[in-house]
Amino acid sequence: MDDGVETEMIALLPRVRRFAFSLTGSWPDADDLLQATCERAISRIGQWEPGTRLDSWMYRIAQNLHRNELRQQGRRNAHLRLAANDDVDTAAANSPIDRIELGEVGAMMQRLPSDQRTVLLLVAVEGVGYQDAADILGVSPGTVASRLSRARSALAVALNGETDV
Amino acid sequence: MSESATDDLLSAYLDGQLGDTERGRLELRITKEPDLARRLETLRAADGAARDWFAGALTDAPPATAACVRRGFRRRRNQHRDGAGFAGFNRWLAPVAAVAAVIVIGLIGFNYEVERRVDNVVAQMRSERTADLKLLANAMQEVLETRESGTPVSYRSDQTGFSVTIVPQRTWRSQSGHWCRQFSEIFVDGTAEDAPVSVACRDSQGHWRRVRTELRNPSAPPLPVEFGGTRL
Numbered sequence: 001m002d003d004g005v006e007t008e009m010i011a012l013l014p015r016v017r018r019f020a021f022s023l024t025g026s027w028p029d030a031d032d033l034l035q036a037t038c039e040r041a042i043s044r045i046g047q048w049e050p051g052t053r054l055d056s057w058m059y060r061i062a063q064n065l066h067r068n069e070l071r072q073q074g075r076r077n078a079h080l081r082l083a084a085n086d087d088v089d090t091a092a093a094n095s096p097i098d099r100i101e102l103g104e105v106g107a108m109m110q111r112l113p114s115d116q117r118t119v120l121l122l123v124a125v126e127g128v129g130y131q132d133a134a135d136i137l138g139v140s141p142g143t144v145a146s147r148l149s150r151a152r153s154a155l156a157v158a159l160n161g162e163t164d165v
Numbered sequence: 166m167s168e169s170a171t172d173d174l175l176s177a178y179l180d181g182q183l184g185d186t187e188r189g190r191l192e193l194r195i196t197k198e199p200d201l202a203r204r205l206e207t208l209r210a211a212d213g214a215a216r217d218w219f220a221g222a223l224t225d226a227p228p229a230t231a232a233c234v235r236r237g238f239r240r241r242r243n244q245h246r247d248g249a250g251f252a253g254f255n256r257w258l259a260p261v262a263a264v265a266a267v268i269v270i271g272l273i274g275f276n277y278e279v280e281r282r283v284d285n286v287v288a289q290m291r292s293e294r295t296a297d298l299k300l301l302a303n304a305m306q307e308v309l310e311t312r313e314s315g316t317p318v319s320y321r322s323d324q325t326g327f328s329v330t331i332v333p334q335r336t337w338r339s340q341s342g343h344w345c346r347q348f349s350e351i352f353v354d355g356t357a358e359d360a361p362v363s364v365a366c367r368d369s370q371g372h373w374r375r376v377r378t379e380l381r382n383p384s385a386p387p388l389p390v391e392f393g394g395t396r397l
Binding site: 003005006009015017018021022031035038039040043045105106109120121123124125130146148149150151152155156158159160 | 168169172173176177179180182204207208210211212214215216217218219222223230231233234235237238241284286287290291294
């Protein structure tokens, strides 16, 4: 069984990495979360049921690890840590390269609360249903719906800002 | 209806989450209310913008992670092979012992052993990833500082088996006066065709900093690159 799962997991890495980025909002943190997710997934691969979606299972692992980390450090410490990372890694959101390429929409995407950004990725980009997204994120489908609506509203503001310029 | 409630409704409509009756009613309103129709299009455009943005974020995982996953699975397979003897021993021991307490103690011990092995796999994966990232960083510094363009240089970690071949491709001076180099990296199991192409520039301390890496879709037009606040 392991051979097929290994191949599938490696093929999924870009998507899991993007999901991790939607959670953390920074690439260095996303890579750390991706690594932790792979470690957990491989060490617990017996708990994955063949025939079910490996991507959803890995997303759930990433989401749980991220949530646990935030809980352990407390929101205040987590924000301090993210701020410190931004200072250290100039290739992250502060870099002029990113600012040029991001534009209004990109800037808004980075400003979105991570829970809204993650729902947007799952539902609007990857086409995951409300119920499945709720299962992955450990919230109710109603919460998925309201986060999604707020994310779209915020992006609409950014889009209108762009067209006004 | 408030703007937020309208967005909730339109958002659910976009995702096909409305029942037949509610959808029919909304579609009728859309045909009669131009503001509502415009709002729907704006939210649809927001989805399009999100898809474009996230498409740009779909980049290859760091090669060190993929290599780490392969090694993690290999290690698991090896441990399963070793574990077969362990499990066989337990199967033989249980009927002979025939004492519940012994079985319980044996199971606790077996679970402990499984957990210990899992922890070992994770610890080894972490340590190897750190080693791979260090190898990659050192290799990039050395090649860009000392090797001519077109000269491939290969590195291999004795600890993990991770290997990379770096090929400097061209060198130029940016408008801000920094030396910059484009280079490709061919990783273990990779081919020259799917090697990511990167640009690094040398900062004032002589340290080569990776400015960008193009990992996928080589036919896409190159994105603008800046270093030190100046377009290259």
